[in-house]
Amino acid sequence: MKKDNNNNIKLKGTYEEVMMPNYAPADFIPDRALGSRVWDKNNKEYIDLGGGIAVNSLGHSNPILINELNEQANKLWHTSNYLANEPAINLAKKLTDLTFAEKVYFSNSGSEANEAAIKIARKFHYDRGEKREELISFENSFHGRSLLNVSLGGSENHKKGFGPLVSGVKHAKYNDINSVESLITNKTAAIIIEPVQGEAGVFEVDKDFLKSLRELCDENETLLIMDEVQSGIGRMGHLFGYMKYDIEPDILTSAKGLGGGIPIGATLTKNDIAPSLSTGTHGSTFGGNPIACAVANKVIQIVSDPTFLNEVQQKEELIMGSLSDIAIKTKAFSDMRSSGLWICCDIKQIDAFDLLNKCYENGLILVTAGNKALRFAPALNISEDEIQQGLDSLTKALNQI
DSSP states (O other): OHHHHHHHHHHHHHHHHHSOTTOOOOSSOEEEEEBTEEEETTOOEEEESSHHHHTOTTOBTOHHHHHHHHHHHTTOOOOOTTSOOHHHHHHHHHHHHHSSOSEEEEESSHHHHHHHHHHHHHHHHHHTTOOOOEEEEETTOOOOSSHHHHHHSSOSTTTTTSOSOOSSEEEEOTTOHHHHHTTOOTTEEEEEEOSEETTTTOEEOOHHHHHHHHHHHHHTTOEEEEEOTTTTTTTTSSSSGGGGTTOOOSEEEEOGGGGTTSOOEEEEEOTTTGGGSOTTSOOOSSTTOHHHHHHHHHHHHHHTOHHHHHHHHHHHHHHHHHHHHHHHHHOOEEEEEESSSOEEEEESSSOHHHHHHHHHHTTEEOEESTTSEEEEOOOTTOOHHHHHHHHHHHHHHHHHO
16 A cells, blocks of 8 residues: 555656646546546545546546547548548537537637637638727636637736737626627627636626627627537536527537547537638647547537436536535535536635645545635536535545545
């Protein structure tokens, strides 16, 4: 046991020696995982209620996805964008059949998908002879870590020291249409919004606000971009979050859960907008990778099933009910919010990172939102037994801190 534990310590030491210091990972090193269970180098078991920050949509090492990956890996890995490949074509067809979209561009991450969305929006207006370069995002938003995306984002901590930032970005108050109206002009190319501000602590958009935002964009001939990198692929109990609100965006971005753990990003739009991304205007070496697209095809096939999506909503109710009981017993939470299986608990007094480390000690993986909130983004197919075991570990951690 001590020898195994030393392996954890040794690996963490090597990490600190050779890796950039931009992350602060846990002291244990995951060794293998299956479903919603993870084992470290000490063979200690953890229940994963963080889901790789909403990435592992169908759990770790899902055998169905592994089969798709292996089958494609034995056929074709990479071709370059000089050649099309069947898995990418099939995935694009599936996405357009299931959504508002008519055209798809593939990349490798949410940041890349958002970069493409902004380029499309600006180029769309340029092609119409309009000088529209300004963008409206929202306070406390998160769109990725590239220079453009931190410029769009609402966190000052993510911007500090990286200037000059991308110009032309304004930030409105979330769920405040008057704030948006005060910023939109005839130079506004697009408004980008998350249906749920996940990094801020799982704050969901108001339906009436989103409807008014859609109308405002139409009145001003401004494109509406919905960043569904976190909220899409069943996370909200709908295939994509926009489907909950009876509106359609002009452009939608997806990543995270789309590949079930395999890197992939997608930017979806309509036929009248897509021509702006004409041949040679944008690209990605690995975008539309056959292996990633083959896996994502299977993810979409599973997650888009109405029965599966209904079960996501049922699990949300189960977890929120259990968390309410924990809140009453421990008096640890000041507020709780959920949107499907994207859940946040604001913590009284306790530092979130101290609590997170105590959760690790008790065999539970979660993620934080700042230093005063815990977030849950478990696999969408997590079992009730795994949910209960994870929440039992949370209760133990709260009682020990």
